[in-house]
Amino acid sequence: MEVLARSLISAFPVISGVPLWAVTLLIMVVVAAILLVFFLTFGGLGSYVLRKVAGDIQVRIGPNRVGPYGILQFLADGAKLILKEDIIPAKADRFLFVLAPYLVFIGSFSAFVVVPFGVGLIAADLNIGVYYVMAVTSLVVIGILMAGWASNNKWALLGGMRAVAQIVSYEIPVAMALLPAVLIAGSLSLQDIVRSQGGLVGIFGWNLFHNPFTFFSFFLYLTAGQAETNQTPFDLPEAESELVSGYNVEYSGIRYAFFFLAEFGDMFVVAALASACFLGGWHVPFFRAEALPSLWGNLLSLGAFLAKAFGLVLVMMWVRWTLPRLRVDQLMRMSWKYLVPLTFVNLLGVSLWLLVFKGKGIPQLIASIFTG
Amino acid sequence: MKPNVPVEALHTQEMLINMGPQHPSTHGVLRVILRTDGEVVVNARPDVGYLHRGLEKIGERVTYAQFMPFTDRLDYLAAMNCNCAWAWAVENLAGIEVPERAEYIRVIVCELNRISSHLIAFGSFTADMGAFTPFLYSIREREKVNDLFEAACGNRLTYNYARVGGVSADLPQGFLEKTKEFLDYFEPKIDEYNNLISYNKIFVHRLANVAAISADNAVAYGLTGPNLRGSGVSFDLRRDEPYSVYPKLEFDVCVGTGERGVLGDCFDRYMVRINEMRQSVRILRQAVAQIPEGPVLAKVPRVFKPAAGEVYFRSECPRGETGFYIISDGTGNPSRLKIRAGSFVTMNIFETVTRGLMIADIVAVIGSFDIILPEIDR
Amino acid sequence: MEPQALFDAVKAKFGDAALELQVTGFRPAFVVVAPASIADIARFLRDDPAMRFDSLMCLSGVDYKDRFAVACHLYSMRHRHAIGLKAYLPKENPLLPSMDAVWPAANFMERETYDLFGIVFEGSKDLRRILLPEDWEGHPLRKDYKYPDFYHGIKV
Numbered sequence: 001m002e003v004l005a006r007s008l009i010s011a012f013p014v015i016s017g018v019p020l021w022a023v024t025l026l027i028m029v030v031v032a033a034i035l036l037v038f039f040l041t042f043g044g045l046g047s048y049v050l051r052k053v054a055g056d057i058q059v060r061i062g063p064n065r066v067g068p069y070g071i072l073q074f075l076a077d078g079a080k081l082i083l084k085e086d087i088i089p090a091k092a093d094r095f096l097f098v099l100a101p102y103l104v105f106i107g108s109f110s111a112f113v114v115v116p117f118g119v120g121l122i123a124a125d126l127n128i129g130v131y132y133v134m135a136v137t138s139l140v141v142i143g144i145l146m147a148g149w150a151s152n153n154k155w156a157l158l159g160g161m162r163a164v165a166q167i168v169s170y171e172i173p174v175a176m177a178l179l180p181a182v183l184i185a186g187s188l189s190l191q192d193i194v195r196s197q198g199g200l201v202g203i204f205g206w207n208l209f210h211n212p213f214t215f216f217s218f219f220l221y222l223t224a225g226q227a228e229t230n231q232t233p234f235d236l237p238e239a240e241s242e243l244v245s246g247y248n249v250e251y252s253g254i255r256y257a258f259f260f261l262a263e264f265g266d267m268f269v270v271a272a273l274a275s276a277c278f279l280g281g282w283h284v285p286f287f288r289a290e291a292l293p294s295l296w297g298n299l300l301s302l303g304a305f306l307a308k309a310f311g312l313v314l315v316m317m318w319v320r321w322t323l324p325r326l327r328v329d330q331l332m333r334m335s336w337k338y339l340v341p342l343t344f345v346n347l348l349g350v351s352l353w354l355l356v357f358k359g360k361g362i363p364q365l366i367a368s369i370f371t372g
Numbered sequence: 373m374k375p376n377v378p379v380e381a382l383h384t385q386e387m388l389i390n391m392g393p394q395h396p397s398t399h400g401v402l403r404v405i406l407r408t409d410g411e412v413v414v415n416a417r418p419d420v421g422y423l424h425r426g427l428e429k430i431g432e433r434v435t436y437a438q439f440m441p442f443t444d445r446l447d448y449l450a451a452m453n454c455n456c457a458w459a460w461a462v463e464n465l466a467g468i469e470v471p472e473r474a475e476y477i478r479v480i481v482c483e484l485n486r487i488s489s490h491l492i493a494f495g496s497f498t499a500d501m502g503a504f505t506p507f508l509y510s511i512r513e514r515e516k517v518n519d520l521f522e523a524a525c526g527n528r529l530t531y532n533y534a535r536v537g538g539v540s541a542d543l544p545q546g547f548l549e550k551t552k553e554f555l556d557y558f559e560p561k562i563d564e565y566n567n568l569i570s571y572n573k574i575f576v577h578r579l580a581n582v583a584a585i586s587a588d589n590a591v592a593y594g595l596t597g598p599n600l601r602g603s604g605v606s607f608d609l610r611r612d613e614p615y616s617v618y619p620k621l622e623f624d625v626c627v628g629t630g631e632r633g634v635l636g637d638c639f640d641r642y643m644v645r646i647n648e649m650r651q652s653v654r655i656l657r658q659a660v661a662q663i664p665e666g667p668v669l670a671k672v673p674r675v676f677k678p679a680a681g682e683v684y685f686r687s688e689c690p691r692g693e694t695g696f697y698i699i700s701d702g703t704g705n706p707s708r709l710k711i712r713a714g715s716f717v718t719m720n721i722f723e724t725v726t727r728g729l730m731i732a733d734i735v736a737v738i739g740s741f742d743i744i745l746p747e748i749d750r
Numbered sequence: 751m752e753p754q755a756l757f758d759a760v761k762a763k764f765g766d767a768a769l770e771l772q773v774t775g776f777r778p779a780f781v782v783v784a785p786a787s788i789a790d791i792a793r794f795l796r797d798d799p800a801m802r803f804d805s806l807m808c809l810s811g812v813d814y815k816d817r818f819a820v821a822c823h824l825y826s827m828r829h830r831h832a833i834g835l836k837a838y839l840p841k842e843n844p845l846l847p848s849m850d851a852v853w854p855a856a857n858f859m860e861r862e863t864y865d866l867f868g869i870v871f872e873g874s875k876d877l878r879r880i881l882l883p884e885d886w887e888g889h890p891l892r893k894d895y896k897y898p899d900f901y902h903g904i905k906v
Contacts, residue, residue: 058509
């Protein structure tokens with residue numbers, strides 16, 4: 001940010017009188033606004049795509065009335081939610097009830113800060129990137145528990161408690177499944193992780209093909225990520241047919257919109273992290289995006305990243321509409337008895353591999369045979 | 373690992389949760405009063421009666437023929453079966469001989485309705501379990517059955533097709549060919565459903581070993597239909613107390629086998645319904661081939677006064693046996709009309725079977741029993 | 751088993767409690783018994799090896815204009831035969847022993863009979879109204895039932 005601020009000041013001498021911190025702050029606000037717009041657009045269009053995908057899988061059409069092919073449906077839904085009456089249950093804990101959606105939204109949105117969109121397109125390349133995302137997405141747990149408790153509704157409370165148990169339990173496999181990528185890159189920073197996958201041409205630089213353990217890790221991460229974002233088969237906290245929408249049953253209007261958007265944001269964060277850590281991030285196959293002039297390089301890498309992230313979001317939606325739901329004890333068992341040991345073994349495997357092969361993956365080893 | 377805090381010092385409380393009467397998975401206006409200890413159910417008491425319309429009292433004020441539309445509303449997903457059950461009961465009471473073509477038509481529409489009722493049971497059950505997609509597939513198949521019924525009697529849900537002495541109108545031209553087309557289209561779909569969801573690991577884990585009912589308990593608690601057969605009891609009214617033209621038709625009685633868990637668990641009851649759809653297809657093929665020409669309505673006097681007497685007649689409906697206990701005193705209206713519905717008696721075992729299950733299992737149990745509230749409440 | 755043979759067996763065991771056999775015009779035939787011994791006769795019918803009526807098909811209350819009755823329809827899965835069991839009750843204070851210890855299936859049906867007729871089943875493990883609200887007054891299926899005008903202020 002500071003570098004950008006300095007370069008802006010030197011480019012536009014007219015604002016050289018303004019102190020550095022003000023320009024930096026202004027840039028931060030602008031970047032946050034851009035991210036927010038992206039977040040909201042993704043939430044809206046994502047819901048449209050979700051419904052269309054659901055329709056395709058379920059042999060029906062999906063939205064097709066509002067706008068051509070129903071593409072403006074999300075605007076209509078958004079307008080409806082904003083115009084709805086704001087109902088707070090009489091005996092609800094007002095302060096917590098109002099605070100909960102914001103916490104969930106913040107938990108989801110603040111992870112966007114470290115998502116590497118392109119070669120130079122990252123809001124803040126924190127050197128604790130992965131760690132930061134893990135920490136910040138845990139805010140969602142408090143928000144959901146607050147929502148469940150403050151609603152003064154036993155069903156909401158059940159949903160909230162299930163959500164807490166689920167998200168907290170699946171945090172461990174999520175973190176453990178991401179660590180192999182960190183080990184290979186030698187850094188927690190997401191830009192470093194992406195850059196470390198750029199060595200070879202095409203898709204062979206990807207961490208996915210680095211060694212069998214990271215290959216496995218990718219799928220473990222997607223599974224745990226599906227659980228983190230409360231998607232079927234792990235959607236017990238908001239199981240429609242059992243808990244009647246669980247922890248957000250008493251929410252209506254904009255407050256509900258916050259929960260809804262936060263869910264899409266979480267989905268994108270999981271997909272973005274998966275593509276950044278395992279699928280090469282913004283690397284374009286058979287191209288050196290860093291070598292291109294700055295604007296084109298950025299755009300191309302942004303396109304590649306978004307394609308990968310959206311592809312993974314599509315996979316998550318696909319799984320959502322196919323599989324039935326796990327029961328609470330089965331969910332817990334899956335996390336603690338299966339995913340946690342598997343991810344630990346995985347981590348051990350990657351560490352040993354890196355030790356034995358001195359940090360090289362299978363494609364790199366094959367390449368080094370050919371090059372001498 | 374022992375907790376540091378002695379368990380007695382932890383203050384736990386049972387939660388009293390109300391499930392219903394408005395709830396996405398209670399298959400109607402069923403209220404279940406749950407007392408839970410966390411996620412484990414201590415006691416689940418069903419509270420029925422939200423849809424009580426006094427059908428039995430109404431039956432005492434209308435004539436036998438006028439009661440036919442009320443039987444549609446008894447189990448609206450299997451309305452043809454209920455219509456025909458009432459018609460058979462009254463014919464049994466008055467000793468009316470029904471023409472053979474009418475009996476074949478009744479069997480055809482009853483079996484088609486059994487297929488569509490089991491499709492809804494299958495679809496809504498999987499939707500309750502979280503797999504939303506199979507429901508849409510089963511609706512797609514059911515639409516075709518609805519089209520057939522619309523051609524036959526004009527209605528898609530409450531058919532009012534059977535009459536005392538036969539059926540109200542003959543099948544339209546092309547009905548039998550279209551039925552054959554539907555059967556050819558539908559039979560492979562059952563395998564598709566099995567591939568898609570029936571043996572899916574998550575689905576099986578949700579249902580296996582949940583709410584297992586032994587054969588003795590099933591009989592003692594009065595379970596009937598697929599619920600009874602799911603516990604391994606091979607009893608089907610169409611084979612064991614045959615009525616209409618069922619003696620001329622060949623079919624197997626589908627029984628639960630405990631293939632994925634304990635015998636008599638939710639999965640067995642679910643698989644019995646899937647297999648029964650296959651058998652219904654088999655019956656339909658034979659009926660469509662064997663149906664003779666002839667009249668479709670016997671001559672029944674306009675003012676119909678059966679002789680005094682009492683009769684209990686039961687027939688196999690998709691949700692169990694529907695029995696009519698009719699007391700006639702020689703007038704045109706029944707003196708007492710008691711409807712014995714399969715779902716009502718099935719709710720009897722609900723409280724016993726749900727002890728110790730988790731809340732998510734309650735939904736599985738309700739879905740596996742395939743209850744429908746109008747039948748329970750009448 | 752033929753209804754007459756069955757009736758004779760019951761009469762042999764319970765003597766005067768077995769009152770009459772209704773055959774013509776009744777399908778299945780009814781064994782009319784004294785109300786006080788209906789639970790014992792039911793148990794006998796369930797346990798006797800020749801009869802084995804292990805399934806209660808239907809239990810209903812009836813209002814013959816001068817008296818009530820409780821009519822049970824029984825079926826044997828083992829021997830595949832059916833019989834009816836009937837007990838006539840006086841209009842004032844109709845009560846008889848509960849059969850839900852013999853067939854658990856009887857519980858809901860007895861509750862329904864109590865709800866709609868007011869027939870009390872003694873010894874029932876749970877006798878409450880089932881179809882109507884708990885505070886409803888009257889028993890609708892009785893022939894002399896008068897509909898209330900208001901229920902909780904709502905015009906009926």
